[in-house]
Amino acid sequence: MAPAAASSQRLTSRRISYYASLIYFVIIIFQVPLFRVPCRSGMCTTPIQVTSSQLIANEIFPPAVVKALLYPGAVASSLVTNMTLPSWSNLLHMYNLTEAKNASALLDLQRLEILAGSYFCVAGALVGVVNPGRMTLFGTLLVVWGLVKEGILGKPANTDPAKAVYVYPTILIALVCAFSSITYSIKKAARSTQPVSVAKPLKSSAKSKLK
Template identity: 70%
Template sequence: MATSSSSSKGWLNNLSTYASRIYFFLIILQIPLFRVPCRAGMCTTPIHVTSSQLIASEIVPVGAVKALLYPGAVANSLIKNMTFPSWNNLISIYNLTDVKRASAMTDLQRLEVLAGSYFSVAGAVIGILKPGRMSMFGTLLVIWGLVKEGILGKPVNTDPTKSIFVYPTMFIAMVCAFSSVKYDVKKVARSVPARPVAKPLQSSSKSKLK
């Protein structure tokens, strides 16, 4: 019994680590989480949204964007036709060649999805080294952006071919993002100041002695 309880406690203590790893693979392997219009056409992963913005704004070198895209491109190619994608053709594979000339309004109308994608990608990479709250914030921003457009109708989209869609894997990503946050109950308990113990007044104690 003691061994089983200790093993279960060890698994719970490492829950944030396991969740961060699963979240990392969901993001870096570009498992489709949603479908939303972006500068590259229709984006289905946070990395695709982030890459289209990075290429358009020229914030980072193209080689860094390719390094971000390549693991997912390899995984998708192996699943579809058992081949490796060409490094030189990555930009055209993801339809990122003309994103600089695409309208910036597509991203401005979906700032929550764009910012959430940035946080999701950064949180997935950083979470491998140290699990934190960045993945959770990014996932919440993406979900709010999708809800705002899909349910509240902001912005209004009259083209059914460009309507948003949420895949069931989004729920898995959300659970992993929340589980990756490590809550130290003992640390919280130590941080709570102890309540002072009420002491009887000196005069009342003396009166009792009399």
């Protein structure tokens, strides 16, 4: 392959990875609904909501950090519905997180894949804008597996139709973006692991052969 063609291919791959990471960031941070599962705050529809309910329940970070995660999505939702800005002080109440610490921890234990995957989705979205990596794909696959396990295999069993698991079509977009965002990094890693040619030793001179 000509150097110019190879350079153009790398540039195209890098652009695809960047834009895929950017779209994934928008989906996660602005809380585009991907699924619907029971969580400590009631029903969660995004990885950020699942993550926030866990952070509040276990008091891992101060409430201000959780509010910072929730606020972009709250702003987007409020502007779409009633063209107003949400109150910062009322943000936890808006997401029903004020009583999350009193909710049963069994909800998290039953859905460890979705919980862990949501953590990776949020972290991967934040890091991926600067340096796309495999965290987004790993998190998204974990969430998908957790949804498949509960929706198809029926684990854990759910008898309440109001709390039934639901998967939105947007999760396919998130999965495609997560996969596309790591394309360039995988190719880069493959090139870096290629064996390095070792220079052959110089042939001995004719004088040394005579010896």
